[in-house]
Amino acid sequence: MQVVLNYLESRQQQFVEELREYVSHPSVSAQSDHRADMQRCADWLAAHCRDLGLQVRVHDTPGHPIVVARTPRRRGRRHFLVYGHYDVQPPEPLELWSTPPFQPQIRAGALYGRGASDNKGQHWAHLKAVEAYLRTGTELPCDLTFLIEGEEEVGSVSLESFLHRHRKELACEAVVVSDTGLPARDLPALTYALRGIAAFELVIHGPDRDLHSGIFGGSVHNPAVVLCQLLGRVHDSRGRVTIPGFYNEVEPLTAGERQQLRRLPFSERAYRKLLGVPALFGEAGYTPNEQRMARPTFEINGLTSGYQGEGSKTIIPAWARAKVTMRLVPRQRPATILRRVRAFFRKHCPRSVRMEFIPGHGCAPYRLDPAHPWARAARSALERAFGRKPVLMREGGSIPIVIRFKEILRAETLLLGLALPDDNAHSPNEKFDLEVFARGQRMSAWLWQELAR
Known part of the structure; x- marks a missing residue:
């Protein structure tokens, strides 16, 4: 292992320059103007993996290509899958970037560029760890397959069918995903x-149709008012969702889980400053980290009704619309919650208007027992690389493909994030900390040893 670790330490400048070239590809999956850039990025990644000695295939899909790179399969060896994505979020608004998003720059120990941390830098750390084994002639103790897609930022539309078609080839003990944070x-x-x-x-x-508010106002129920009244019923003054049954399946946090969350560095003042709010608000009885990581939520994402242009237009709008997402915690199921929400609004909607409820996308929550053997192996690798016992944490966001890995491949997922809270994923001036990048490589190098045991 020391040979592998020495190789990693001696090649950091080279790895950063390679990552800079990788990030320079404007692989924006959401914008059709970048379709050719997506193909070029996939081909560049595939060529790099071949140069390392991996067996590589670029799979065409109805959307963007999927790159699969494998170490040789050997009888009797455990097989693990490493997932990542080479597509990135749109960089707009461009005027808020200090340097151009696809001309990566190094400043203050970090690489700045769109996709640096989400997700190119994170899976690049795993690729470099494997390179260290291959280039030093050190035998990998397990077989690995890298599955790197180009549609994560647009919902992984092609990946589910790909997993079904290649289920036998991709069958594995567990999936490793570095697309979260530390x-x-x-x-x-x-x-x-x-x-x-x-x-x-x-x-x-x-x-x-829209009506004159002077001629008809007072005799017609205003849809915008109705919508606001309905949404105003959802939360009580203590931040709790009032929809009947909303919390039925929610398991309380254990004392151990709450203790682990208290290990996370947190300053309310700094958090308020980061968010730009005068005060915090959330479900009473829970800390801000518990509220944003481990409790279910009901959030209005958008409200639209009536005239939105310059000046005034005195109307009663014909309709009003709200876009909502609810974050769910383990044991809650999207379909069940949606049924309860629909019933709540139907009960309270007045007969003077017509309500339309349109279900959208969803995915179930995910939980891996921290005492699972794979989890213990991952914790050991993290401690070796960082010199400190890792914290066990929940993530407030959702990664739908993790559920697909469990359903289709019957594999648990190890979430080993390398993005810092201020790495600005999906925002201007995205960056990736180069010290964390180096530690992530060491973590990955140790991970295969620990998992093989």
Whole structure:
């Protein structure tokens, strides 16, 4: 192992320059103008993996290519899958970037560029760890397959059918995903739970056209008012969701889980400053970290009704619309929650308007027992690389593909994030901390040893 670790240490400048070239590809999956860039990025990644000695195939899909790179399969060896994505979020608004998003720059120990941490830098750390084994002639103790897709930022549309078609080839003991975060540069983390999500739109229909508010106002129920009143019923003054049955399946946090969350560095003042709010608000009885990582939520994402242009237009709008997503915790199911929400709004919607409830996308929550053998192996690798016991944490976001890995491949997922809280994923001036990048390579190198045991 020392030979592998020495190789990693001696090649950091080279690895950063390679990552800079990788990040320079404008692989924006959401924008059709970048379709050729997506193909070039996939081909560049495939060529790099071949140069390392991996067996590589670029799979065409109805969307963007999927790159599969494998170490040779050997009888009797455990097989693990490493997942990542080479597509990135749109960089707009461009004027908020200090340097161009696809001309990566190094500043203050970090690489700045769109996709640096989400997700190119994170899976690049795993590739470099494997390179260290291959280039030093050190035998990998297990077989590995890298599955790197190009549609994660647009919902992984092609990946589910790909997993079904290649289920036998991709069958594995577990999946390793570094697409989450760690709380601080010197505090590693194993994310053992993800919140699920359930989305819907609520539309209130009133008159068949916009009406003059002076001539008709007072005799017609205003859809915008109805919508606001309905949404205003959802939370009580203590931040708790009032929808009957919303919390039925929610398991209380254990004392151990709450203790682990208290290990996360947190300053309310700094958190308020980061968010730009005068005060925090959330479900009473829970800390901010518990509220955002381990409790279910109901959030209005958008409200639309009536005239939105310059100046005034005195109307009663014909309709009002709200876009909502709910984050769900283990044991809650999107379909069940959506049924309860629909019933709640139907009960309270007045007969003077027509309500339309439109279910949207969703995925179930995910939880891995922190005492699972794979989880113990991952924690050991993290401690070796960072020199400190990792914290066990939940993630407030959702990664739908993790559920697909469990359903289709029957494999648990190890979430070993390398992004810092201020790495600006999905925001201008995205960056990737280069010290964490180096530690992530060491973690990955140790991980295969620990998992093989």
